[in-house]
Amino acid sequence: MSYNLLNKEEVDKLKANQPERFNHEMKGGSYLKLQNLDLTPLEGIDVDKLNEAARIMRGFIFSMLEASQSGHPGGSSGKVEQFFGMILGGAFAFDPLDPKNPGRDRLVWSAGHCSPGLYAGLTVLYESLKKVGQGFDAKKLRAVMADDLPRFRRHDGPQGHIENYYPLSDIATGPSGHGMPSAGGMAIVHKSSGLSTNVWAFMGDAESEEGMTYEARNILHTVGADNMIVAFDYNHNGIDGLIEEVVSSPMINHWLGLGWNVIEIDGHNILECIYAYRLAEQKIFDNGNPTVVVAHTLKGKCYGVVEGTHKSHGAPAKHDDYVQVMKSLRFDIPGVQGEASKDIEHVLSQLTSEVAEYISERLDIAKSLVKTEQELVGEMKTKLGDRPLVNxxxxxxxxxxxxxxxxxxxxxxxxxxxxxxxxxxxxxxxxxxxxxxxxxxxxxxxxxxxxxxxxxxxxxxxxxxxxxxxxxxxxxxxxxxxxxxxxxxxxxxxxxxxxxxxxxxxxxxxxxxxxxxxxxxxxxxxxxxxxxxxxxxxxxxxxxxxxxxxxxxxxxxxxxxxxxxxxxxxxxxxxxxxxxxxxxxxxxxVARPDTPVFVRGENACCGQFVPEVREAVNGAYIFKDYRNNGKKKTTLVIAGMQVLKNTIDILPDLEAQGYDVKLVAVTSPELFEDLRKTNPEKAHKIFSDEDRSLAIALHAGWKGFLYPFLLPPDYEKRTIAIDTYLKSGSVSEVYELAGLTASDIKERVIKILT
Incomplete structure (x- = not known):
């Protein structure tokens, strides 16, 4: 029987006769819903103490934001229970006194703006260790302590977005959606090296709109990166509003459909968090797929009137609202505007010995999960066989x-x-x-x-x-x-x-x-x-x-x-x-076409010496020098083989017209600038100030690539700009770091002029 599907009646007939043609069963990852499930209590898991730790962590988050008057409360306060469920729940390998131990699990905060969450969490962990009498050098460990929090988002305090030297942070993150693929790269390296370590990522739901996260989800499923676990904070809000204004199809489909295992939980239920992370770590589905734990949360949890809305994303509460928030969390803070450090001290005073002792015990369990370096190297040797284990x-x-x-x-x-x-x-x-x-x-x-x-x-x-x-x-x-x-x-x-x-x-x-x-x-x-x-x-x-x-x-x-x-x-x-x-x-x-491999040595080009190939690492070298025949000199500075080849072809014409031509082959202007600093004598022999005054630059591309050969020789000394990466801080602090305050500019300009 044939069907004319341009006729609606025929379409209805096909639906009745062959309904399977209108249904497709999605084949993807496995699924488990823990949300609102009656779960058996776990040995060693004291939910009350963990909830108390969560209360204190939120107190630190909100009071440090009051101190800085900038930052991101929403995602930070929404991930609190997930943080403790992951780090203290018995699935995550971590030694707080050796936080970069190579046997640890890796953690990437793809939601890099949730730095208040990381810093508050670290403060709870390390202040607990301090309270139980554990000695450590906080600066050496890069631990964050309570007295660091008042300097949040300042140049000498915890930075505005998450950086990679902190404990429990392995990639410097900030732009949404970039951290999850970073974690994926690490996961591929660990899995393909035969290691049993896991790579975890905290990820916000809005950043999943970023295209590279889809690209990462594809490849991580394809290669079977079951050592990758994403803690997905599903609060439905981005910066501008609801994420459903961007992604209107079911969010879970964007993971299941790409082959990921999905465990769905209440992200504010610590027991559900712990179960989910343990199940993910144990690879409960046994299908080789990576796992995402979709945690239903409230953005800005406990942050007053903005709780559950996009308005909590990056705007600290007004002072009076902040005080009310802290009171509602049972913190009887002084609440004096401009004196948030006293509020932080009060929050710290709420960390009892009993809670601190419990956190210390849970950190001992996390430490026990870290395999020795010798054991892990043995894993790699076993899995990689006779491959050379050479750094x-x-x-x-x-x-x-x-x-x-x-x-x-x-x-x-x-x-x-x-x-x-x-x-x-x-x-x-x-x-x-x-x-x-x-x-x-x-x-x-x-x-x-x-x-x-x-x-x-x-x-x-x-x-x-x-x-x-x-x-x-x-x-x-x-x-x-x-x-x-x-x-x-x-x-x-x-x-x-x-x-x-x-x-x-x-x-x-x-x-x-x-x-x-x-x-x-x-x-x-x-x-x-x-x-x-x-x-x-x-x-x-x-x-x-x-x-x-x-x-x-x-x-x-x-x-x-x-x-x-x-x-x-x-x-x-x-x-x-x-x-x-x-x-x-x-x-x-590198280029596509076959091009000449230079003949080097005496009489190699134009009757002159062409330097040995290693000279290329200087960034530039003399391919053909002046003949010093009394004719008008000019220096042609050239990047790119085809341009050089074409120039060599017309050299006789230039010389016939009365020019003495020097050819400088450029392989990296930046390397040559380094040479000018480290070996100025050699650099001058290759390209002198006189050459610079006579130079013409040739490049089959962006003309700025060769500007360093055309600018005055002292152009770097005469340039006042920024040539490094800076730190967090107020506008005045950042300009001070950059050496661009009014007084800095005056001093530097006078120094150049004199």
């Missing part, structure tokens, strides 16, 4: 390069082929290198490195290739964040992730976050390579949408990363070894 950041250039990393001079070889060969070689030297691409591995040539151990999957859990898919933001967030960790044994993960150079601009903010983390916590500084392939107009046939011309501007501006643009295949290898040795992240520009 990749200790690998150095061999005195004699292996044959696969040496490219024949005078032949044509694309720089992308050289970087691909390097990544394949590096993959064989260490068990802690990961490579991936945005659905372009065969084009940008990371595929051979992926093939060494295969792509990470459920069937190949210890692979080293990552199929990120067409998901550049998530790729950058995961790929960079996975390096911001130290595994048991001190191993520092290294990664390369790549796409076409023109798409590198989509990854800027994700990479910026990890650069900030590197700056804040250099002990866990991550080294990664952003492979910006098919750079320049060489992708000509694809048109302007694919021609990488301007992407490097942002990466040149960011502190903590440098753009490397090697001229040929051999330079590519040398510069990659140099980057690995320095340990500073790079954006590596």
């Amino acid at each position: 990749p950041i200790t690998i150095r250039r061999p005195d004699t390069l292996p044959a696969e990393l040496v490219f024949e001079q005078g032949k044509n070889t694309a720089t992308r082929k050289a970087s691909g060969a390097f990544f394949e070689w590096l993959m064989k030297q260490t068990a802690f290198f990961w490579s991936g691409a945005g659905d372009l591995s065969g084009s940008i040539l990371v595929n051979k490195s992926e093939d060494v151990y295969g792509v990470v999957s459920r069937k190949n859990p210890y692979g080293r290739g990552i199929r990120y898919g067409i998901a550049e933001q998530n790729m950058a967030m995961m790929g960079a964040a996975m390096t911001a960790d130290r595994l048991p044994g001190g191993f520092a993960p290294v990664s390369v992730f790549g796409s076409y150079a023109v798409f590198s601009s989509m990854m800027c903010n994700a990479i910026r976050l990890i650069l900030i983390g590197n700056h804040l916590y250099p002990e866990h500084k991550g080294f990664f390579i952003l492979l910006s392939a098919h750079d320049g107009p060489e992708t000509g046939e694809d048109g302007p949408t694919h021609q990488g011309l301007y992407w490097m501007s942002m990466y040149t501006a960011y502190p903590g990363i440098k753009v490397y643009k090697p001229m040929d295949a051999n330079e590519t290898v040398e510069m990659l070894f140099y980057a690995l040795e320095k340990g500073e992240p790079i954006a590596l520009s």
